[in-house]
Amino acid sequence: MLKQLLKITAGLLLALSFAVSAATLPDPLELQRLLGPAQAVTVVEPHLSVKGREVKIAYRGYPAGLVLASLFGADWKLQPDREIEFIALDGYRSRIPVGRFSTYQAFLVFARADGSAFRVDNLEQREKAVPLAPYYLVWDNIAAPELLAEGGNGWPYQVAQISLRQSGKDALLPGAMAAQWSEHAALAQKYCLSCHRVNGFGGDKMPINLAERAKLIDTRSWQTWLLAPQSVKPDTTMPALPEGLAAREQIAAKLQAYLKALPVSP
Ligand code: HEC
Incomplete structure (x- = not known):
């Protein structure tokens, strides 16, 4: 089954006694073999857009819900106060409440639709040609323009691992x-x-x-x-x-x- 193939490692964060399941994402070729053809999705790229000048980019990937269900099972979204944590190659962690994935449509993408380099300039952090691979989480902010005000928050890139965890309520x-x-x-x-x-x-x-x-x-x-x-x-x-x-x-x-x-x- 997909679940085993995706190398699920269920770990226990002992100090906090939270149950955590973490999954290392397979590379895009393997993911396409498992999930079938990817789709194109066009978004206003928040890292390239400034107020009043929106830059649209088309990417290729899968609805995040499809990937999450294959990693964590169909029940992943039953508890809206749990969080999906996206872990990047450099340790950047983006935690997004499960409920947000029901409100808005997210995609896990791995390439640009036109085949050009899978990179982006990050104007806010003043970094040029940042590699996005292996995966980048994008949101359909054309269907939901209220997301535009949030900038690149909640758009983690270089995502290598995903985990499903209890909320950070005890710490916060x-x-x-x-x-x-x-x-x-x-x-x-x-x-x-x-x-x-x-x-x-x-x-x-x-x-x-x-x-x-x-x-x-x-x-x-x-x-x-x-x-x-x-x-x-x-x-x-x-x-x-x-x-x-x-x-x-x-x-x-x-x-x-x-x-x-x-x-x-x-
Ligand atoms: C994308 C990563 C990132 C985000 C998001 C971020 N920071 Fe920072 N922050 C940094 C970095 C990097 C530094 C180190 C500053 C430096 O030396 O350039 C820093 C430094 C700081 C410092 C230390 C300043 C000092 O000199 O003592 C504070 C306080 C801080 N951030 C608060 C915040 C707060 C509050 C937020 C949320 C509104 C935030 N940061 C969001 C990356 C981030």
């Missing part, structure tokens, strides 16, 4: 914090935790503990850093909060208030 909203801070924690998860961590939960690209770091930074520096990191450090690869977002200052303030309130745990 310990004790009674959920009552007041759920929205804030979701913002942190969406915009920050693909690269950073809070209390052990998050990505490995720049694995500082934001719960700790935020308490050392004054409000003005915080705002400047989140809205225009390159004005502080011209060569930084940290992206600003997406330009397209309304109320960026308020989002930055919410993140600061939340990260200050969140107790630091080792």
Whole structure:
């Protein structure tokens, strides 16, 4: 069966006693052999688009739901508060709530439809010709233009592994914090935790503990850093909060208030 072929490794993250299933993706040739012909999908490429100038790119791949069902079984989407974690070659982790895959249509793509190089410039992170292989998660933001404001968040590339896991609620909203801070924690998860961590939960690209770091930074520096990191450090690869977002200052303030309130745990 596909399941075995895809080298499912069910692991236990003992410290947190979460059940985690992680799968290493087969290479695109193998995936096509398993799933049949891929399809073309056209999206507004957020890494190439700036406000008012949209660049559309056609890719080749599969509906994410089809790949996820073949990796984790048909029940993968039954618990909407679980998360799908996309792990990139460099340790960047993107965690996306299962429920989002029911709201929006995502595709796991492995090539450009016209056969040109499977690369993209990342304007936000000022990187040129970034290789996207082996896999890149894209969203149909033509059917759902509200996604355009989010920029490249939730579009992980160089995806090599996928896992299905419990939500990070215990790390992000310990004790009674959920009552007041759920929205804030979701913002942190969406915009920050693909690269950073809070209390052990998050990505490995720049694995500082934001719960700790935020308490050392004054409000003005915080705002400047989140809205225009390159004005502080011209060569930084940290992206600003997406330009397209309304109320960026308020989002930055919410993140600061939340990260200050969140107790630091080792
Ligand atoms: C794509 C990866 C990425 C994302 C997403 C990201 N950062 Fe960063 N961040 C970095 C990198 C890389 C650095 C190191 C800065 C440098 O030296 O260029 C950094 C540094 C920082 C620092 C340390 C600044 C200092 O000098 O003490 C803070 C605080 C921070 N980020 C907060 C955030 C917050 C809050 C978010 C979410 C709004 C966020 N980051 C999103 C990559 C990222």
